Amino acid sequence: MDTAEIRRRFLAHFEAAGHAVVPSASLLADDPNLLFVNAGMVPFKPYFLGQETPPYDRATSVQKCIRTPDIEDVGKTTRHGTFFEMCGNFSFGDYFKEGAIELAWTLITKPVEDGGFGLEVDRLYPSVLAGDDEAIELWMKVTGLPRERIVQLGNKENYWSMGVPGPGGPCSEILYDRGPDFGPDFDPTTLGPDMPFELEDRLLEIWNLVFMQDDLSAVRSKSDFDIAGSLPKKNIDTGMGLDRVALLLQGKKNMYEIDVMYGVIAKAEEMTGKSYGDDPGDDVRFRVIADHVRSSMMLIGDGVTPGNDGRGYVLRRLLRRAVRSMRLLGCEDRVLPELMPVSRDVMGQTYDNLLTDWARISQVAFAEEDAFRKTLQAGTQIFDTAATEVKQSGGSALSGERAFALHDTYGFPIDLTLEMAAEAGLSVDEQGFRGLMAEQRERAKADARAKKGAHGDTAVYRGIFDEHGPTEWLAYETLETESRPLALLSGGASVPRLAQGEIGEVVLDRTPFYAESGGQVADAGTIVFDGGQLEVIDVQRPVKGLVVHQVRVLDGELDASSRVHARVDPEWRIGARQAHSGTHVVHAALREVLGPTALQSGSYNRPGYLRLDFGWTQALSPEQVRDIELVSQQALRADLAVSWDYMTLDQAKDWGAIALFGETYDNTKVRVVEIGGPWSRELCGGTHVDHSSQIGTVVVTGETSVGSGNRRIEALTGVEGFGYLARERDVVSQLTTLLKTQPDDIVERVQGLTERLRAAEKELEKARLAQLLGASADLAAGATQVGPVKVVAHRADGAGGGDVRNLAMDVRGRLPQGEPGVVVIIGNADGKVSVVAATNDEARSRGLSAGDLVKAVGPLLGGKGGGKDDVAQGGGTDASRIDEALALVASEVGRVAVQA
Template identity: 75%
Template sequence: MGTDRHLSSAEIRHRFLAHFEGRGHTVVPSASLLLDDPNLLFVNAGMVPFKPYFLGQETPPYDCATSVQKCIRTPDIEEVGKTTRHGTFFEMCGNFSFGDYFKEGAVELAWELVTRPQADGGFGLDESVLYPSVLDGDDEAVTVWKKVTGLPDDRIVRLPPKENYWSMGIPGPGGPCSEILIDRGPEFGADRDWDAGDRYLEFWNLVFMQDELSAVRSKSDFDIAGQLPKKNIDTGMGLERVAYLLQGKNNMYEIDTVFPVIERAEELSGKKYGAAYPDDVRFRVVADHIRSSMMLISDGVTPGNEGRGYVLRRLLRRAVRNMRLLGYQDPALPELMPVSRDRMGETYADLHTDWDRIARVAFAEEEAFRKTLQAGTQIFDLAAGEVRTAGSSTIPGDKAFALHDTYGFPIDLTLEMAAEAGLQVDESGFRQLMSEQRERAKADARAKKGQHADTGVYRGILDANGPTEWLAYETLETESRPLALLKEGASVGVLEPGEIGELVLDRTPFYAESGGQVADAGVIEFEGGTLEVLDVQRPVRGLVVHQVRVLDGALPADTALLHARVDPDWRTGARQAHSGTHIVHAALRDVLGPTALQSGSYNRPGYLRLDFGWLSALSAQQVHEIEQVANNALRADLPVGWDYMTLPQAKEWGALALFGETYDDSKVRVVEIGGPWSRELCGGTHVDHSSQVGTIVVTGESSVGSGNRRIEALTGVEGFSYLARERDVVGQLTTLLKVQPDDLLGRVTDLVDRLKQTEKEMEKVRLAQLLAGGAALAAGATEVNGVRLVAQRLDGAGGGDVRTLATDVRGRLSGDAPAAVVLIGAADGKAAIVAALNDAAQARGLAAGDLVRAAAPFLDGKGGGKADLAQGGGTDVSRIDEALAAITAAVASV
């Protein structure tokens, strides 16, 4: 295609960034795959980190920027590998203009890089196989392309809005697109068949963001309200697509950062890539999912049953499952993921430095899935047995869905096992349930749409008045002027007593909720009244908004002056808790090692909780050590300080950044406690010395999902109060048991042991009494149709007792004569039925399961089992006598 040598993915990435940096763009590092966006699980496009700038929520710190952004897309996860176009992880190269250059500039920059010879730093693609596309009717774009490239009119492809108009599906910016297509040759499709997908491959999309959209009904159905005041450029070039074009490969799975995983999978499985389509699909799934999973874990995701954790779990399990289908039964991730690490680690160094944690999370999930395969196989066998018993050959869709949704059992595994068992699966029923689940998820996502639009009123306040002077670090009180008074998102002239609204001040001492720390409490006073501060938030960067309730007086919007005052006790408690969180995190890493990283936190006055990635419960000794290390840090009276620096400087300094958090490009705040012992990026309020935390009392350690643990603790006065309550309880127990505190544990242990022994003795007595009644029941057997039958009601007996007694009575009816025992217990308003038959009764054609099913409808219940022993239950004890009569009739009819 006109290339004079193959370029590695790393080289393509470098050339892209260098090209735009050399033309005045600020190079912005890739954001985390996790951003605080209510509409997205993951970053799925290169422009996502810049969305606040395009939406007008924030002012961009640069006129134009460039990045190579990590992205994850999972809606088509089941199509991965089946085509050469579907993948979950990819890197999007982008250049962005915020009111600077527009169509002509974007086209010039893209065309120059694409066609410039490789020897001069470009990609060296042959102009003769390149076709720009435009939105049909965008004559301006056609003119620009002809001017910049010199191409004739028939080389400019006109495409409909479905292909070449961009919007986010919500009110806001939109605009026509222009793509660069490459002709891969007649072996990939017919001439000028732009929809073929494989022949005319789009590898770069230029969005001309020029329209203000309104009345958005869908991504392709909306009204254009007018032109944007500033026209922007958002472009995206798929790194993987350009890589396989420049490396002479056929698809993204064969490029230098992906194919080595396939090669290792070939060695492990003994299969060859390219030999059979089904195996090729499996190899591609493995390579794609290994890389995606690794990148997600690197950014802080751990496997779970919902949200991001569920996506990661599916990716890991699909990778393991496909290695199994390729014939490899041993643990696969320890063999494959290091290969992906070595390739991707050339760009993302964190994959090497954080490898111990990444590997621990991934490998533990594979081990858990291997156990799931065993458990799921048992569930499948039960489902298959029920299908055969019912005389069917098809496993219902809801059973297949339950295996998939509840047990993590992939549908392809269910299909494979069903075929091996000579059964079919109701795939249409399964797909319908899957579709309904997806629609529910989409409905949830749609319900969240539009949240960005809600910030428009706040953006208007910010544009009109500038940022809030935020003084939470300096003072607890300010004299402030009101800038806006809102109620339910609209400006109001007054807030009456008892009403709740939002107040924006020109300056404030209140801490706005962020970084896990709750907002400050306090009051805002004005002439003639007082406001209680309920919450403080930053809906857009730079603006602090107070949610307030009028306690007394009426607050006019034109009030001249207000006095804002933070509750000092609240702030003291909040500082103690937030500094305590950092100390517990450092203590955690001291005890467990550097891979124990915080994944979330919450702190309010006197209380903190810290979530961290860890795969097993902590022992009591580990929890004690963490608490001891933390309190030793308090006793050492470590200095607490903070400084501002760039993010790269902070990382070089060893500061820890919370997964998924977004940090300012120009500067971050680093809080340190005891120098390098604890250094974290943090915007919260803190004590001046560690001793001011008072105390740290760990009150709990628990699981918050697969691979995540939580530590909870109390600080300050709340911690001392907790210890005082425990002291009181110990005092009461020592008085009651007449022992010294040091002997209390032994005394309680002895009492518990004696209680358990007494309960065992009582159970033996109770069971003996129960079985003593078995002789009387056996003696009362009646003969029905040549069968010795015991059919009795047992008031006060539950299921376990009924089963024990039924088998005992069956044993007492010894001899060669047919014998059947059916007992129905009644306890707590519920019925329990057990049928026990000897071999002779079964030879006569009786079955215990049939007798239970004969009685169950009268009890408003169900049941079943084997021919010799079956049981069931019901919720209607009023018809037990009728059920017993039905059993007698059933025996008589055989």
């Protein structure tokens, strides 16, 4: 049974049982604690937390997921990968334990010809939380299995929570016995509290049923928490691993051999000439390639672009590990153009955006591979230098610090470092490297824990929401309202009043203020009350539906009983509307000039300013930037109507509306903003002008890179745009006056002046060099005799490094032929001391080394240097000891010459 059919049967089974079929959400989680959606329940999290009322009592989905805690372990086991699909069914206060057990058991044991999966009952072992006698009795009742077939495990295996205060509950896993080829025999009655490691492949977990019934007040770890009480409604959250069920129903040994994975391995075999199954080390690489190619493609499909932190860094690691693994298998050519289309063709049957958006996806992926190939080239040079230094010092191992720097700073994989070190006859301090990697991971985990801890801070806001409901939000309708405070907060805690000068938070029953979202900054303005005034400095939605104003008390003292008047600064709002509508106009112009693959990946706009990030792999030409600005200005001149409407997400997509990558949307109602009809249609919750001409102007001020495959355009709108142009006009006016020319001739005049200046500088440089070298003959003729050696030790004030070297080389060439000669010139310019030493063949035959001389005088000059025996150079900062250093030269030459 292919994977698509398993997916179809799962959804059909639960739809027939009254579940709403919910499409997969984006991989990009709308959650400060998560980089990616890592479980099927994540999109339903607001319902489980009580932040939102679910639109259905029961639902089912097949959710795209990414888990990346230990990317380096991918492929080492055959049941874990980074991307996976989680089939789930959910009950929000509807059915509970018995219903969940019955629905799951029916599907997996029902014969294939009747629409089920047909798994053999004698191979299935339910597990429960030890002591959950209710679950044991229900499993026996529903399945007819004897008690001894039901495995009891501890909290680590069979208790679920989100890792923070909130809902939790015991679990039941459905385990499938794959037989003695996959592990030792076992007695189910003796297992627990943890599943033995040696049985994890044999007793394969295929489905986890979470009985969400507890309200947790503290979660210290997966197995250590406090239960404050019971949830008001008991919920069900289940997850069936699609890949795991597929490997069972397709008779495969592991998830990498199923239909949606093995095609990439087969292509990699063809490209490398190696066979999967011949070598355990190669098999791990094949599995890494299959997993990472698919995961990378799915991430790019949902709008992630490679970068140096966050989601972008994860994607970069996945792509580069795939390319690196192909290299280790012997293929050094470009590989993603061959491998990724194989994954696209099978995954695109379910996720059609992979097909319709392939031009952009492939552009991002292939550009990252090309960048990595350059990195490999540069990293190889850095490695060669490090290896040479190790050998010259008599060592035999590359330090952990060097290996970590290659990995962390230059993106050079440790496996490649190990491979190249072995070829060079060196080892690598892997323990030191792993220790530094562990420290880095711990820092990342600490940061994640800090972020996760912030999630608990929303409890106070959830309490306000539960008591008062959502804020009546009027930002689209008006700029001012009469309101009353529902809560006053200071330092995250509720307070009875806010005093003059204090900064705190105010929750109003109704507000005209726009809360920061969708790239648009929050409104500015004031909240006035009898005897006082508040300055609004930020507006946020910490809990969906609840608007919170951060304020500074300018006058008076505000208490919760006050009536207030909330007023948005009208100038601020019009500037914000111009910038946000301007962002849509620039985005549409961008796609018109560059093509439909140039899609926005992020934005930021404040009054008078906009910033738009978009996926693109190369810098725009000046002509392209001018064209984007011109198309934008033409849209303003056309006075295009700006309108918005509400519809379902599916209707919006059918209408051609563009959704911003990384944003999550409610499928029941989204807001679509259009400018000029189909010319610009985007999902957006921001504030906008009524006609494009009201934007005033769009002036592009910059186009830069913000990471591999991502560019940024910045522009000014409205009064700020006109101000920028006015300043440019003033500069042109001043130049025309200064140059006594017309504006159209300024560029030509400046070019002419620049060329004349460069020519004059070249002539001056020639004259200066001639003057400097003119002293060479006198210096050579005045050489001091130190034993058998002619020595020139000269101070050249005003000469920099290049001049000092030229002078030293010229003087050496003028010394008498056949006699040993040494030249040391020390220059002093711009507060820097430069020293160059040069020796001829005869001097070197007597043991005199230019490198040794520079090393000898370097410390006196407050610096260091070195080089070869014939020429060496160095520098320093202490010009006061130049004469002392020159005297040392003669001393050193005499000492060595006498010894010779």
